[in-house]
Amino acid sequence: REEMGEAGAPPPIVDFLKSDQTDRVQTAVVALSFLTAECPHNAHEVYNAGAMPFLLKHLDSEVAGMRAAAATTLRNVCMESDDFRQKFVDLGGIRGLVQQLSAAPDPALNQADVQLESILNLEDVIEREDGSVIEAYARQAVAAGAEGKLRQLAKSDDEEVRGAAEEVLEALARVK
Secondary structure, X not given: OHHHHHOOOHHHHHHHOOOOOHHHHHHHHXXXXXXXXXXXXXXXXXXXXXXXXXXXXXXXXOOHHHHHHHHHHHHHHHOOOHHHHHHHHHOXXXXXXXXXXXXXXXXXXXXXXXXXXXXXXHHHHHEOXXXXXXXXXXXXXXXXXXXXXXXXXXXXXXXXXXXXXXXXXHHHHOOO
């Protein structure tokens, strides 16, 4: 991953997000998800290449894998800078993450994994690294309907999904 970033891969891949060819866009979203995972340099490159608004468009894709990969890429970018996170919020990203909490299941994907990832992505955006809640972001999540969706997820048969949903509900309750 790092070698790809140092070789300049992120900007051309971000350019694929602008394509009118669905397969190029899907490939780019998945590639960016992998390139930005635990790789701060690549996350910075992706942000600097202007990917955020293009990735945000895919949070409501009809393709579940696209939604998940776009959300995770955005989360990866947001984790690298408070400014990046603020830009994400300013562009309406929290609403998109909240919508992920109740996305229609896709039989090709493990629903519990998708649900857990959506909860953790939201949690990472509304909390600082030390676990403290960013009140303005948490309020936006509440306004976007996160509590009701998380209450539903807290009834999940999957223990990890249940626990994560309860944890984020507790975080949101601290800002009321």
